[in-house]
Amino acid sequence: TAAGTGVINLATSPLNVTGNSTIGGGTSTGAITLGNTTLADGVTLTVGTASTAIPITLNAVSGTAGGATSSLTVQTTGAVTMNGLIGTDIQNVRVTDGTGGGVAGGINLNQSISAGGSVTLNATGGNLVIGSSANINANAGVSLSGTTISFGGDIGTSGSDIVFTGATTLTDNVQLDTGCGTGNISFSSTLNGPFDLDLTAGTGNITFSGVVGAVNMGDITINSAATVTATTLSANSLVQSQGTSTLLNGNITTFSGAGLDITATTITLGAITINTTSGSGIVRMAGAVVLNDNVVISRGSGAVTFTGTVLSQTTESNDLTFNGAGGGNITFIGAVGGTATQELGDILISTAADVTTGAIRALSFTQTTGTGITTFGGAQVYTTVAINPMTVNNASVVVNSSINTQSAGNSPIAITATAGTLTIASAGDISANGTVTLTGASGILTAGDVTTTNDDITFASNTTLTGIVALSSNTGAGNILFSGTLNGGSPLGLTAGLGNITFSQPVGGTTPLGAITINSAANLTAGAISAASLVGTTLTGNVSLTGAQIYSGTGLNLVTTGGTINLANAATVTANSGILTLNSSGAMTIGTGAISTGDVVNLTAGGGITTSANITTSNDNINFNSATTLGGQVLLNTGTGAGDITFANTPRIVTGK
Numbered sequence: 001t002a003a004g005t006g007v008i009n010l011a012t013s014p015l016n017v018t019g020n021s022t023i024g025g026g027t028s029t030g031a032i033t034l035g036n037t038t039l040a041d042g043v044t045l046t047v048g049t050a051s052t053a054i055p056i057t058l059n060a061v062s063g064t065a066g067g068a069t070s071s072l073t074v075q076t077t078g079a080v081t082m083n084g085l086i087g088t089d090i091q092n093v094r095v096t097d098g099t100g101g102g103v104a105g106g107i108n109l110n111q112s113i114s115a116g117g118s119v120t121l122n123a124t125g126g127n128l129v130i131g132s133s134a135n136i137n138a139n140a141g142v143s144l145s146g147t148t149i150s151f152g153g154d155i156g157t158s159g160s161d162i163v164f165t166g167a168t169t170l171t172d173n174v175q176l177d178t179g180c181g182t183g184n185i186s187f188s189s190t191l192n193g194p195f196d197l198d199l200t201a202g203t204g205n206i207t208f209s210g211v212v213g214a215v216n217m218g219d220i221t222i223n224s225a226a227t228v229t230a231t232t233l234s235a236n237s238l239v240q241s242q243g244t245s246t247l248l249n250g251n252i253t254t255f256s257g258a259g260l261d262i263t264a265t266t267i268t269l270g271a272i273t274i275n276t277t278s279g280s281g282i283v284r285m286a287g288a289v290v291l292n293d294n295v296v297i298s299r300g301s302g303a304v305t306f307t308g309t310v311l312s313q314t315t316e317s318n319d320l321t322f323n324g325a326g327g328g329n330i331t332f333i334g335a336v337g338g339t340a341t342q343e344l345g346d347i348l349i350s351t352a353a354d355v356t357t358g359a360i361r362a363l364s365f366t367q368t369t370g371t372g373i374t375t376f377g378g379a380q381v382y383t384t385v386a387i388n389p390m391t392v393n394n395a396s397v398v399v400n401s402s403i404n405t406q407s408a409g410n411s412p413i414a415i416t417a418t419a420g421t422l423t424i425a426s427a428g429d430i431s432a433n434g435t436v437t438l439t440g441a442s443g444i445l446t447a448g449d450v451t452t453t454n455d456d457i458t459f460a461s462n463t464t465l466t467g468i469v470a471l472s473s474n475t476g477a478g479n480i481l482f483s484g485t486l487n488g489g490s491p492l493g494l495t496a497g498l499g500n501i502t503f504s505q506p507v508g509g510t511t512p513l514g515a516i517t518i519n520s521a522a523n524l525t526a527g528a529i530s531a532a533s534l535v536g537t538t539l540t541g542n543v544s545l546t547g548a549q550i551y552s553g554t555g556l557n558l559v560t561t562g563g564t565i566n567l568a569n570a571a572t573v574t575a576n577s578g579i580l581t582l583n584s585s586g587a588m589t590i591g592t593g594a595i596s597t598g599d600v601v602n603l604t605a606g607g608g609i610t611t612s613a614n615i616t617t618s619n620d621n622i623n624f625n626s627a628t629t630l631g632g633q634v635l636l637n638t639g640t641g642a643g644d645i646t647f648a649n650t651p652r653i654v655t656g657k
Contacts, residue, residue, distance in 0.1 A: 007030040007031050007032075007033075008023060008024065008030060008031070008032045008033070009031075009032075009033045010023075010033065010034050010035055011033045011034065011035040011057070011059065012035060013035060014035055014036045014037070014038065015034055015035055015036070015037040015038070016037075016038050016040070017037060017038070017039045017040060017043055017045050018040045018043070019040070019043060020043055020044050020045075021043070021044075021045055021046070022045075022046040022047075023045070023046070023047045023048075024046075024047060024048045024049045024052075024054055024056075024076075025046070025048075025049050029049070029052055029053065029054055030054065031054065031055040031056070031057070031078075032047060032048060032054055032055070032056045032057070033056075033057045034047065034057070034058050034059060034061075035059050036059050036060040036061075036084060037058070037059070037060065037061045037062070038061075038062055038063070038064065039061070039062070039063045039064065039070035039072075039089075039090075040063075040064055040067075040070070041063070041064050041066075041067030041068040041069075041070065041089075042067065042068035042069070042070060043063075043070045043071075044070065044071045044072075044073065045061070045070070045071070045072050045073070046073045046074075046075065047072075047073070047074045047075070047076075048074055048075045048076035048078075048098070049075065049076065049098070050075045050076075050097065050098025050099055051077060051097055051098055051099055051101075052076060052077060052078070052098075053076065053077045053078040053104075053105060054076040054077075054078045055076075055078045055079050055080075055081075055105065056074055056076050056078065056079070056080045056081070057080075057081045057083065058074070058080075058081070058082045058083065058084065058086075059083050059084035060084030060085045060086065060111075061084065061085075061086045061090065062085070062086070062087060062088035062089070062090065063088055063089030063090050063091075064088075064089060065088055065089055066089075067089065068089075069089045069090065069091035069116050069117070070089060070090055070091060071090065071091045071092040071093070071094075071117070072086065072090060072092070072093050072094070073092075073094045073095075074094070074095040074096075074103075075095075075096060075097060075098030076097065076098070076103060076105070077097045077101075077103060077104045077105060077125075078103070078105040079103075079105035079106050079107075079108070079126075080095055080103055080105070080106070080107045080108070081107075081108045081110070082095075082107070082108065082109045082110060082111065082113075083110050083111060084111050085111045085112055085113075085114075086111070086112070086113045086114070086115075087112070087113065087114030087115070088114070089116070090113075090114065090115050090116065091115060091116045091117040092115060092117040092118050092119070092120075092140075093113055093115050093118075093119045093120070093121075093138075094118075094119075094120045095107055095120065095121050095122065095123075096120065096122045097122070101122070101124060101125070102122040102123050102124025102125045102126060102145055102146070103122060103123045103124075103125075103126055104123075104124075104125035104126045105126055106123050106126035106127040106128065106129070106146070107121050107122075107123040107126070107127075107128045107129070107146070108129045108131075109121065109128075109129070109130045109131065109134045109136075109153075110131045110133070110134055111131075111133065111134055112133070112134055112135040112136065112137070112153065113134070113135075113136045113137070113138070114136075114137045114138075115136075115137070115138040115139070115140075116138075116139050116140075117138065117139060117140045118138055118140035118141045118142070118143070118160070119136055119138045119141075119142045119143070120142075120143045121143070121144050121145070121146075122143070122145040122146075123145060123146035123147070123149075123166075124145045124146060124147065124165070124166070125147060126146060126147060127146050127147060127148045127149075127150070128144060128145065128146030128148070128149045128150070128151075128166070129150045129151075130144070130149075130150065130151035130152065130153050131152060131153060131171075132152030132153060132171060132172040133153065134151075134152075134153040135153040135154045135155070135156075136153060136154075136155045136156070137155075137156045137157075138156075138157050138158075138160070139157065139158045139160070140157065140158075140160045141157060141160040141161040141162070141163070141183075142155055142157055142160075142161070142162045142163070143161075143163045143165070144162075144163065144164050144165070144166075145164075145165040145166055146165075146166040147166055147167070148166060148167050148168075148169065149164055149166045149167065149168040149169070150168075150169045150171050151168070151169075151170065151171065151174065152170065152171035152172030152173075152174060152195075153172075153174070154174060154175040154176070154177075155174075155175075155176050155177070156175075156176075156177040156178070156179070157177070157178045157179065157183050158178075158179050158181070158183075159178060159179045159180070159181025159182060159183045159202065159204075160178060160181075160183045161178065161183050161184045161185070161186070161204070162176050162178055162183065162184070162185045162186075163184075163185075163186050163188070164186065164187045164188065164189075164191075165188045165189070166188070166189055167189045167190045167192075167210070168187055168189065168190065168191045168192070169191075169192045169193045169215075170191075170192070170193030170194075170195040170197060170217070170218075171193060171195070172195055173195045173196040173197075173198075173218070174195065174196070174197055174198070175198040175199075175200075176197070176198070176199050176200070177198075177199075177200040178200065178201050178202055178204050179200070179202050180202040180203070180224075181202050181203060181204065182202065182203050182204045182226075183201060183202060183204040184201060184204040184205045184206070184207070185199055185201050185204065185205075185206045185207070185225075186205075186206070186207040186209070187207065187208050187209060187210065187212075188209050188210065189209065189210040190210040190211050190212070190214060191208060191210065191211075191212045191213070191217070192212075192213060192214055192215040192217065193215065193217060193218075194215065194216060194217065194218055195217070195218045196217075196218040196219045196220070196221070196236075197217065197218070197219075197220045197221070198221045198223070199220070199221065199222045199223065199225070200222075200223040200224050201222075201224060201225040201226070202224055202225075203224075203225075203226050204225065204226060205225060205226050205227040205228070205229070206222060206225045206227075206228045206229070207227075207228075207229045208229065208230040208231060208233065209229075209231070210231065211231060211232045211233075211250070212230065212231075212232065212233040212234065212235065213232075213233055213234030213235045213253070214234070216234050216235065216236070216255065217233075217234065217235035217236065218235065218236045219235065219236045219237045219239070219256070219258065220233075220235045220236075220237065220238045220239070221239050221240075221241075222238075222239070222240035222241065222242075222243065223241055223242065224241070224242040224243070225240070225242070225243045225244075226243065226244045226245065227243070227244060227245045227246070227247070228240060228243055228245070228246040228247070228264070229246075229247045229249070230247070230248055230249065230250065230252075231249050231250035232250030232251050232252075233248075233250060233251075233252050233253070234252075234253040234254075235253075235254060235255070236254065236255050236256045236258070236279075237254050237255075237256045237257075237258035237259055237260070237261070237281065238252065238254060238259075238260050238261070238262070239258055239260075239261040239262075240261070240262045240263055240264060241263050242263060242264075243262075243263065243264035243265070243287075244264060244265050244266070245264060245265065245266045245267075245268070246262050246264040246266070246267045246268070246287070247268045247270070248262075248267075248268070248269050248270065248272055249270040249272065250270070250272060251272050251273045251274070251275070252272060252273075252274045252275070253274075253275045253276075253278075254275070254276045254278075254279065254281045255278045255279045255281070256279040256281055257279055257280060257281050257282065257302065258281060258282070259276040259279070259281020259282040259283055259284075259299075259302050260274055260276060260281065260282070260283050260284070261282060261283075261284040261286075262284065262285055262286065262287065263286040263287060264286075264287045265287055265288065266287055266288050266289075266290065267285050267287045267288065267289045267290070268289075268290045268292055269289065269290070269291050269292060269293075269295045270292045270293050271292070271293030271294055271295075272293075272295055272296075273295075273296040273297075273298060274295070274296070274297045274298070274299075275298045275299070276297075276298070276299045276300065276302050277298050277299055277300045277324055278300075279300070279302075280299065280300030280301040280302045280326070280328070281299065281300075281302045282299075282302040282303050282304070282305070282328075283297055283299060283302065283303075283304040283305070284303075284304075284305045284307070285305070285306045285307065285308070285310075286305075286307045286308070287307070287308050288308040288309045288311070288334075289306055289308060289309065289310045289311070290311050290312070290313060291310070291311070291312050291313065291316075291318040291320060291344065292313045292316075292318070293313075293316075293318055294318050294319040294320075294321070294345070295318065295319070295320050295321070296321045296322075296323060297320075297321065297322050297323070297324075298322075298323040298324050299322070299323075299324040299327060299328065300324055300325075300326045300327075300328070301326045301327070301328045301353075302328050303328040303329040303330070303331070304322065304328070304329070304330045304331070305329075305330075305331045305333070306331065306332050306333065306334065306336075307333045307334065308333070308334040309334040309335050309336070309338060310332060310334065310335075310336045310337065310344065311336075311337060311338060311339075311342040311344075312337060312342050312343060312344050312345065313342075314341050314342055315341055316345075317343055317344060317345040317362075317363055318344065318345050319344070319345040319346045319347070319348065320344055320345070320346075320347050320348070321346075321347075321348040321349075321350075322348065322349045322350060322352065323350050324350065324351065325350075325351065326351075327349070327350065327351040327352040327353065327370075328352070328353050329352065329353050329354040329355070329356070329372065330349060330352045330354075330355045330356070331354075331355075331356045331357075332356065332357040332358055332360070333358065334358060335358055335359045335360075335361075335378065336357065336358070336359065336360040336361065336362065337360060337361035337362045338359070338361060339361070340361070340383075343361040343362055343363070343381075343383065344360075344361070344362035344363070345362065345363045345364075346362070346363050346364045346365075346366065346384070347360070347362050347364065347365045347366070348366050348368075349366065349367040349368065349370075350368050350369070351368060351369045351370055351371075352367065352370045352371075352372065352374075352394070353370065353371050353372035354372035354373050354374070354375070355367060355370065355372070355373075355374040355375070355394065356374075356375045356377065357375070357376050357377060357378065357380075358377050358378035359378030359379045359380070359401070360376075360378065360379075360380050360381070360382075361381040361382075361383070362381075362382060362383075363382065363383055363384040363389070364382050364384045364388065364389040364390065365380070365382060365389070365390050365391075365392070366388065366390075366391045366392075367391070367392045367393055367394060368391075368393060369393050369394070369418070370393060370394030370395060370418075371394075371395055372394060372395055372396070373394065373395065373396040373397070373398060373420070374392055374394040374396070374397045374398070375397075375398040375400065376397075376398070376399050376400060376401060376403070376428075377400050377401060378401050379401045379402045379403075379404070380401065380402065380403040380404065381404050381405075381406060382403075382404070382405045382406070382411070383405075383406045384405075384411065387410050387411065387412065387434070388411075388412060388414070389405045389411045389412075389413070389434075390403065390405060390412075390413045390414070390415070391413075391414045391415075392414070392415045392416065393416045393418055394416075394417065394418065395417065395418055395419040395420045396417045396419070396420030396421055396422070396423075396442075397415055397416070397417045397422045397423070397440075398423045398424075398425075399415070399422075399423070399424045399425065399428035399430075399448065400425045400427060400428055401425075401427050401428060402427065402428065402429045402430070402431070403428070403429075403430045403431070403432075404430075404431045404432075405431070405432045405433050405434065406433070410433070410434045410455075411432060411433040411434040412432065412434035412435040412436070412437070412455070413430060413432045413434065413435070413436045413437070414435075414436075414437045414439075415437075415438055415439070416437075416438075416439040416440075417439065417440040417441055417442065417444075418441055419441050419442070420440070420441060420442050421440050421441075421442045421443055421444070421445060422438055422439065422440035422443075422444045422445070422446075422461070423444075423445045423446075424438075424444070424445070424446040424447065424448040425447060425448060426447040426448060426466075426467045426468075427448070428446075428447075428448035429448050429449040429450070429451070430448060430449070430450045430451070431450075431451045431452075432450075432451070432452050432453075432455065433452070433453050433455070434452065434453075434455050435452065435455045435456045435457070435458070435478075436450050436452055436455070436456070436457050436458070437456075437458045437460060438450075438458065438459050438460065438461075439460040439461050440461045440462075440463075441461065443461055443462045443463065443464060443484075444459055444461050444462065444463040444464065444484075445463075445464050445466050446459075446463060446464070446465060446466060446467075446469060447465065447466040447467025447468070447469060447490070448467075448469065449469060449470045449471065449472075450469075450470075450471045450472070451471075451472045451473075451474070452472070452473045452474060452478050453474050453476075453478075454473060454474045454475065454476025454477060454478045454497065454499075455473060455478045456473065456478050456479045456480075456481065456499070457471050457473055457478065457479070457480045457481070458479075458480075458481045458483065459481065459482045459483065459484065459486075460483045460484070461483065461484045462484035462485045462486075462487075462505070463482060463484060463485070463486050463487070463488075464486075464487045464488040464511070465486070465487070465488030465489070465490040465492060465513065465514075466488060466490065467490050468490050468491050468492075468493075468514075469490065469491075469492050469493070470492075470493040470494075470495070471492070471493065471494050471495070472493075472494075472495035472496075472519075473495065473496050473497055473499050474495070474497050475497040475498070475520070476497050476498055476499070477497065477498045477499050478496065478497060478499045479496060479499040479500045479501070479502065480494055480496045480499065480500075480501045480502070480521075481500075481501075481502045481504070482502065482503045482504060482505070482507070483504050483505070484504070484505050485505040485506055485507070485509060485510070486503060486505070486506075486507045486508070486513065487507075487508060487509065487510045487511040487512075487513070488511055488513060489511055489512065489513065489514055490513065490514050491513070491514035491515045491516070491517070491532075492513055492514070492515075492516045492517070492531075493517045493519065494516070494517065494518045494519065494521065494536075495518075495519040495520050495521075496518075496520060496521035496522070497520050497521070498522055498540070499521065499522060500521060500522050500523040500524070500525065500541065501518060501521045501523070501524050501525070502523075502524075502525045502526070503525065503526040503527060503529070504527070505527065506527055506528040506529075506530075506547060507526060507527075507528065507529040507530065507531065508528075508529060508530030508531050508550075509528060509530060512530040512531055512532070512550070512552065513529075513530070513531035513532065514531065514532045514553075515531065515532045515533045515535070515553060515554070516529070516531050516532075516533065516534045516535070517535050517536070518534075518535065518536030518538075518539065519536075519538065520538050520539075520540075521536065521538075521539055521540070521541070522539070522540050522541035522562075522563075523539075523541035523542045523543070523544075523563065524536060524539060524541070524542075524543045524544070524545075524558070524560075525543075525544045526544070526545050526546070526547070527545075527546050527547035528547030528548045528549070528550075529545070529547070529548075529549050529550070529551075530548075530550040530551075530552075531550075531551060531552075531553075532551065532552050532553030532554070533551050533553045533554040533555055533556065533557070533578055534549070534551060534556050534557070534558065535554070535556075535557045535558075536557070536558050536559070537557060537558070537559040538559070538561075539558065539559060539560035539561070539562075539563070540560065540561055540562040540563065541560060541562055541563040542560070542563035542564045542565075542566070542586075543558055543560055543563065543564070543565040543566065543582075543584065544566045544568070545566070545567050545568070545571050545573075546567075546568040546571055547568075547571060548571065548572045548573075548574070548593075549567075549571060549572065549573040549574065549575075550573075550574045550576075551573075551574065551575045551576065551578055552576050552577070553576075553577070553578055554577075554578040554579070555575035555577070555578020555579045555580050555581075555597060555599060556573060556575050556578070556580045556581070556582070557579065557580075557581040558581070558582055558583070559581070559583040559584075560583070560584045560585060560586075561585050562585055562586075563584060563585065563586050564584055564586035564587045564588065564589070564605075564607065565582050565583075565584040565586075565587075565588045565589070565605065566588075566589045567589065567590045567591055567593060567613070568591050568593075569591030569592045569593065569612075571590075571591060571593040572593040572594045572595070572596075573593070573594075573595045573596070573597070574595075574596045574597070575596070575597035575598065575599065576597075576598050577598040577599060578597065578598070578599055579597070579599040579600050579601075579602070580595065580597045580599070580600070580601045580602070581601075581602045582602070582603050582604070582605075583602070583603075583604040583605070584604070584605045584606065584607070585605075585606040585607070586605065586606060586607040587605055587607035587608055587609075587610065588603065588604075588605035588607070588608070588609045588610070588611075588626075589610045589611075590603075590609070590610070590611040590612065590613045591612055591613065592612045592613060592631075592632065593613050594613055594614045594615075594616070595613050595614070595615040595616070596615075596616045596617075597616075597617055597618075597620070598617070598618045598620070599617070599618075599620050600617070600620045600621045600622075600623070601615055601617060601620070601621070601622045601623065602623045602625060603623065603624050603625060603626070603628075604625040604626050605626045606626065608626055608627040608628070608629065609624055609626050609627065609628040609629065610628075610629045610630075610631050611628065611629075611630060611631060611634060612630070612631035612632040612634065613634065614634060614635040614636070614637070615634075615635075615636050615637070616635075616636075616637045616638075616639070617637070617638045617639060617643050618639050618641075618643075619638060619639040619640065619641025619642060619643045620638060620639075620643045621638065621643050621644045621645070621646065622636055622638055622643065622644070622645045622646070623644075623646045623648075624646065624647045624648060624649075624651070625646075625648050626648060626649070627648075627649040627652070628647055628648075628649065628651045628652065629651065629652040630651050630652070
């Protein structure tokens with residue numbers, strides 16, 4: 001002990017401590033410098049004076065191998081510099097102000113520490129600086145504190161905690177490892193530094209309580225942990241390969257292709273934005289994801305993948321938004337919003353390449369544009385009370401399972417393949433409480449049924465039936481419209497209630513349809529039709545057929561109770577083996593085309609029949625069951641057999657014809 005400001009300098013020769021000893025203490029305030037120091041078995045060396053600003057410089061400190069471990073305690077409020085290795089049978093290393101507070105003068109650790117127990121370096125009120133070559137290994141915990149902490153050395157424990165208390169900055173690439181046990185790793189304040197951070201916590205927790213990467217970090221790698229908690233984080237990448245629960249409560253920004261890649265049993269996302277735009281990083285969530293609030297993912301060309309379920313916090317219906325001009329693929333492998341109580345809110349995709357989903361339950365789904373294929377592989381249920389529960393735009397779209405909008409309001413569905421084909425499988429039935437509009441730049445291939453609640457059904461592009469299809473707009477005024485051509489060898493059932501059915505382009509021109517059955521409709525408008533048959537016996541409006549009608553099966557049978565039937569001049573009707581029946585409550589007009597059938601022709605019109613068409617059957621009857629006017633020279637031919645030609649009234653011949 002030196003009195004007053006006397007200096008203790010033992011740096012010139014090795015120091016051997018054979019018993020518990022204190023260097024300093026008392027009223028000493030002078031600087032203390034020790035050379036290489038060896039402690040005997042079981043010895044505790046205390047250097048400095050509690051709560052006294054004594055500058056202390058240490059070189060190497062070691063115990064004696066083979067015996068009981070020794071310990072080192074440094075107590076001062078002055079600056080502490082540790083220049084030598086500390087280890088070999090050292091149990092605990094503790095540097096504080098001696099009363100549990102911090103060394104306000106700061107601590108500089110320039111060489112490694114190896115301890116069988118714990119390591120405490122407390123520079124609260126000052127700065128803790130740990131050099132790049134100063135690794136710390138302790139069987140028990142490591143506690144590092146300072147107003148600021150700068151460190152570049154690795155730290156390891158054997159299942160015990162590593163704690164940083166204070167604003168921390170990396171000065172080199174660092175590994176923190178608590179082994180495979182329950183040791184936690186925690187940062188109580190901010191964490192910065194443009195270097196890599198590698199974390200292994202075994203079954204312990206990793207906690208980032210402050211902002212990470214206000215000055216951007218390098219790659220952050222989490223090899224193992226139980227629970228990981230982070231607020232705002234900015235880094236080259238954040239990759240977690242193992243965990244039980246990960247909670248992200250702040251915005252995440254990455255700058256490399258590795259992006260944000262989290263593997264954990266449960267991943268909980270707060271009200272955050274994940275931004276991987278710079279570097280076009282990926283976003284990968286390998287675990288069951290729960291949205292505690294609305295979540296936004298902004299990215300470049302990096303893929304976004306959810307390998308497990310994606311649910312909202314119970315009863316919250318939180319939104320999931322994907323932004324980014326050059327969006328890559330988006331993949332949902334598990335169910336999204338599985339139950340009514342955990343359905344998602346609005347799913348919004350500004351752009352993407354391929355979008356692949358399983359089952360989805362949400363308020364709505366909107367994809368504004370895309371450059372790949374959007375594939376719906378599971379049942380889609382959308383429940384918004386607002387309009388537009390489902391709007392999809394991508395180069396190509398595939399619907400492999402059902403789509404259902406359950407809102408009681410106006411809930412339209414619009415699906416558009418902007419450059420390729422819209423493909424709807426037989427399991428891809430669509431049910432909507434609003435209009436359904438389907439568009440495919442390269443056509444529509446469909447085997448799925450469509451049902452609305454008195455709302456329009458529109459096929460806005462050339463369409464091919466790949467299976468039996470039933471379209472129903474219910475009993476109200478919903479129309480059914482095919483704006484393009486319609487082909488495919490399958491049957492088509494149409495129920496339009498009080499609405500109209502319109503075929504704007506030829507039907508069956510390339511591949512004739514199967515049987516076309518109209519269960520209800522007001523007006524029927526079509527050009528050329530080639531099909532097995534066309535049957536509609538409960539029409540309530542006008543019928544207009546303006547192109548060639550060719551039927552290979554049971555023929556043509558149209559009955560309207562509230563309108564007219566018009567076969568325009570260019571219309572010819574060929575029913576190879578079926579009966580041809582036309583029955584209207586109003587007038588019937590048959591132009592200069594020709595009717596040819598392998599069975600009976602029955603023509604009935606409450607408003608009278610006007611015909612200029614030749615009619616031919618194969619030995620079968622031709623029946624004009626209403627007042628008939630011949631609009632020109634007409635040839636009626638039942639062949640060489642027993643077919644009769646019957647006029648219920650004497651036909652009227654237009655003057656001059």
